[in-house]
Amino acid sequence: MKPIFKKMVITAGLEIIALSQLGRLMPQAAGRGVIFTLHHVRPAMNRPYEPNALLSITPDFLEQAIQEAISKGYTPVALTDLPELLAKGDKNKRYVAFTLDDGCRDNAEFAAPVFRKYGVPYTLYITKGFVERTHTMWWETAEVLTRKADQFQFDFGDGVEDVICSTHQQKHAVFLRIAQFIESMDEDTAVNRLNEAAIAHGVDPMKIVEDEVMNADELRELAKDPLVSFGAHTVSHCCLTRIDAARLDREMADSIEAIKEWTQKLPVSIAYPYGWKRACGPREAKAARRAGLRIGVTTQPGVLTNYSQDEWMLLPRVSLNGFYQKRRYVAALLSGVPFRLM
Ligand SMILES: [Zn+2]
Structure with missing residues (x-):
């Protein structure tokens, strides 16, 4: 649903x-x-x-x-x-x-x-x-990244792709896709990959933890x-x-x-x-x-x-x-x- x-x-x-x-x-x-x-x-x-x-x-x-x-x-x-x-x-x-x-x-x-x-x-x-x-909160990172970015590059497992998230609906879809990605592969690796993508877009995942x-x-x-x-x-x-x-x-x-x-x-x-x-x-x-x-x-x-x-x-x-x-x-x-x- x-x-x-x-x-x-x-x-x-x-x-x-x-x-x-x-x-x-x-x-x-x-x-x-x-x-x-x-x-x-x-x-x-x-x-x-x-x-x-x-x-x-x-x-x-x-x-x-x-x-x-x-x-x-x-x-x-x-x-x-x-x-x-x-x-x-x-x-x-x-x-x-x-x-x-x-x-x-x-x-x-x-x-x-x-x-x-x-x-x-x-x-x-x-x-x-x-x-x-020492650890970040991937769901918070994913929220800030998808809010801020209109587009970013990410490897969900099938090679690097351009992820489009300019509209509200796209942002939600990408957020859910990230959540699914975290759950489907080795969690440490997945979180690190997300952190790297966030940093590349000026989002500091550790700063989010410090703030929250x-x-x-x-x-x-x-x-x-x-x-x-x-x-x-x-x-x-x-x-x-x-x-x-x-x-x-x-x-x-x-x-x-x-x-x-x-x-x-x-x-x-x-x-x-x-x-x-x-x-x-x-x-x-x-x-x-x-x-x-x-x-x-x-x-x-x-x-x-x-x-x-x-x-x-x-x-x-x-x-x-x-x-x-x-x-x-x-x-x-x-x-x-x-x-x-x-
Ligand atoms: Zn918890």
Whole structure:
């Protein structure tokens, strides 16, 4: 399905669920609560071309989401408290945990004050290579490159070609093609090739990371907030199912070690990069356990139920998506109904 149609279908679905209050008819669909996934939290950019807009919500919408969850009787808790609460807590209570991936600087600037205002705990997933400026964020590089360039040369695997991206539609198509390229070949090689193309067009991929992601000093500062916890998000932000076992262990251990050093808080959870089905499974869950972690979160949508210990390593999360920033959509997501219908 074309992204625009997919978006329309999801919007329509959320509207129907919100309007019909289907959640009231299916209270069991809400499970024991939900873990929300966020990335950027910042004022709207309102750019005409913003392929990563889904990864960005406004501080206002975050506040609405918290208000909606609290008004529906959810207790905001730290992710790390969930296993015990679900096992031993009041079975009639529902919980909500907030998680933010990639360690964006705007999390400290715009999200932390909102969490503080409501006393809501939150977990930040930190990528060591972003903090240390050794790795770049290909989706951000691809956005800036396709926004800036009308044309560039690139080898998608069949030799160098002229890539045209002068219209809005072409830019979107090229962005998707880059995403597919990253997923289809060795990720390090693909990201390097993209970085080279970006640099050739005056786009500095590392500068994007510097502008968007907190460094070690900023993490140290944020760690003073009693509401914050930190979790691992690997070293390179690669798709873990596509690397060998030795690197998989390093991606976990090295990021855990660095976070401990920077924040003086030992991470106990991991967010697998990308988080979709092809990006994490039993092998990655096992490696996370070996690294000493006891919770793993994916981006596969779903509400919380009662889990066995193994299932704690592959928990579903619900994205607070920049495309759907309405309080009534939060109500629809909390109801769990969308995930029953999918
Ligand atoms: Zn991420």
